[in-house]
Amino acid sequence: MSVSSVIRRVAGAWLDGDLLYRFRRSPVAVAAAALGALLVLAALGADLLAPYDAFDPASANAADARLPPGSQGLFGETYALGTDPQGRDMLSAMLYGLRTSLVVGVASVGLAAVMGVLLGLVAGYCGGLIDAIIMRTADVQLGFPAILIALLIDGVTRAVLPREVHERFAMPVLIVAIAASYWVQYARTVRGLVLVERRRDYVLAARVTGVSTPRTLFAHILPNVLGPILVIATINLALAILTESTLSFLGVGLPATQPSLGSLVRIGNEFVFSGDWWISTLPGLLLVLLSLSVNIFGDWLRDALNPKLAQ
Amino acid sequence: MSALLSVENLRVEIAARDRRLTAIDDISFTIGAGEILGVVGESGAGKSVTGTAILGLLEPPAALAGGRIAFAGRRIDTLDEESMRRLRGKEIAAVFQDPLTSLDPLMTVGEQLVETMLTHLPIKRKEAFARAEDLLRMVGLPAPRERLQAYPHALSGGMRQRVVLALAFCCNPRLIIADEPTTALDVSVQAQILDVLRRMCRENGTAVMLVTHDMGVIAEATDRVAVMYAGRLAEIGPTRALVEEASHPYTRGLMASIPSLTRRRDTLVQIPGAMPRPDAPVSGCAFHPRCPSAEARCRSERPPAFAVEASQVACWLADPARRSVSA
């Protein structure tokens, strides 16, 4: 039984099953999903939608710094959402920042999921010392908040690597740092499932008849595991987005050359008292919309997939 | 002797996605004072739901959809929650299947007994504690006074179920609904628990509705037995009569499938097929797809309950009009 056939089977079961029915009946879930989809599309199409390339320093005109939304620039450019202290167009910076947040979020969740699932499979299947080591590490790490772990990893690499190297690798480092904080839940869930399946009769039967046990185990675990993993992943995505923006706000995430919603808020924070509200408020609003849509959808998904809450 | 509990045309429906499923489909039976009625059937036949409905503990999406339940001459299915609460534990008590999960893990055995008694009986704490100790002795727990201070996890499965029995009897109820009281226990302990239950019922004159899927328990412990199938009552009558000479084909199949140590058989007897589920109801008699004696009428019309000696049988084969013709 190949992985793709299993996934196809499960996806098919979901598409015309309970989940879709509940989704259609829940206006909140639909709204959240729609908003999220809209934001994702905007982020993916940032290159097309953004009037100016936020990465190109030449597009930032220092003379046009801190213009309110709707202003006209020196050379006749229209800044729909105003400009930041360096003269960068807010709309463009926000779109690119949105894309950054999503890329970092999705990548770190994906990495965490892969790490966690693998470690969970190994721990559950091998048992013994390996299992103990992995699970003790997980236990200990669960006590530490993600922010601290990400902060530590990022801080250390920042101190160790020279500035240019760090800037180039800032995003991967950030992704690894956030992923390293979130793998635990996946590992625990998968390990639990492996332990349950291992005791099933078909595993013993397979072993007696000489069929390779790992293959049969994984073929049976995968369908059961996809649901919980999806829920954990959605909730993690929300947390990862928050963590990335928080780290950027604190100044230890991405460097100033790569716009992120969090760093935009930080830049704008200094000008809040002088009345230039749009520099931190607008990116903040976009961040909230993104976070809300992912959180609401994740919350709905968790309730929908929870067999105990089945109504 | 008028019946202690009388159930008439009880219907329980479950609201599913966009339709309503029938869990209990028009059943009627009575339980007399001090009598032990067994309720037997396959998993999903509706036995547990019946007990839950009588206790008024049905929770959404399940709900009463028709019929009448009367206890000691008083109608209880329409009672308000507070009046029902006063009945529960005092007049009608319950024993559930899993004794470990039935007891609050954070309270001692004694505390749970005392709490129940203080809720329903006009006695003081000290007296309640004394009675609790007596109850534990009555259910056969060794060292009852020390046991009062024990937490549920410290006891074995059999001991816990004895505690549950003590909790059921502590306010001297007139009826006990026992839902699979021995299923979760070791075989060796099952017989002991049944003994305790039977003994205390006889001594106190308590009626019991003993729900189980175990035919052995039925044969051992009950006076009458009701056979449920797909939410309906197939047959109800004196245990002796049903065990020795059942009328309904389903009951016969059930009795025949009990492996016997005395009679010699070459193969295990089975009833082929499976019981219809609530989301796939069957027309006419629910059993007809599996019945060896099914006729055309069975497929289209649901049989009412016919009287056959001291039993009631819901089967067209027991129709007196039919019998007089063939006789």
Added chain:
Amino acid sequence: MGPGRAAHGGGRAAMIFVLGRLGQAFLVLLAAALVSFCLFRFVGDPVNNMTGQAASLAEREAMRAALGLADPVVLQFVRFVGKAVHGDFGMSYRFGQPVAGLVLERLPATLELSVVSMLIATGLGLPLGVWTALHRGSRLAQAVLAVSLVGIALPTFLIGIVLILVFSVRLGWLPSFGRGDTIQLGPWSTGLLTGSGLRSLVLPSVTLAVFQLALILRLTRAEMLEVMRTDFIRFARARGLHRGAIQYRHGLRNTLVPVVTIVGLQFGNVFAFSIIVETVFQWPGLGLLVIQAIQFGDIPVLAAYLVLVALCFAVINIAVDLFHLAIDPRIRISGGARGAA
């Protein structure tokens, strides 16, 4: 199994449990110390960092000898641990002062902030969580739940900024930075005894509390709903117990066991989030110190912070475990571990 034997066996199981936890905590501390030591020793050149660029060769050699950098690494680690146990983490690169002194100076600010916000979060979160669970269908409960979801979704730093905008800039009711006036009680500087100190505490502690409150509310609600579905609650209803007795004596007590465990662990989370709040409000606590240390590359401070955090987490974990042991009889009997998979 006689009751006497059960008690004896239970006591032993409990002791094994506690010892196991202590051992785990010790290992965590050791690991933290190791990472800390590696930071110290191998990030950049400690000698350079300590003496600066203008030092002569002789001065560098003297420093190298003083720091004992020529000795085997294991010996250096042992020395490091020895000094750490005495609270000696060397000198901060940025301030040129002993790290321990810096940390102790900032600790009260962070602790006061953390404790006050945890009190707000728990004091509101627990009761609201219980209430929304028991009144599941009501519109108000749904509204509270929706608001709690927003509370989780909002980034803490944004909440702080918005609060500043509204209450400091627009309304001018509350200060937007700093701690106000503090009073020195021995080694502890407290802001709780002055008017301006308390006023300065409001916005930061509320900001810090929002996320925790929402989390605790939802957690308590989820646990309570779970408990109310159990067999023993069903059995309690079947026994005709009063609704209050069922909900509170049985329901709430069983809910509190896992909830308090997790709330205790959340306290550690508050430490981390305080970094954010202290940055937004320029609150002179450990968080602000750490962020500045990261930006400046002040390794000794980072190393000390790491060990301190590990110590705090270890202490909190042990406290939570002991609490769990005290209130849950199941552990005394089986010696089971909290959160075993």
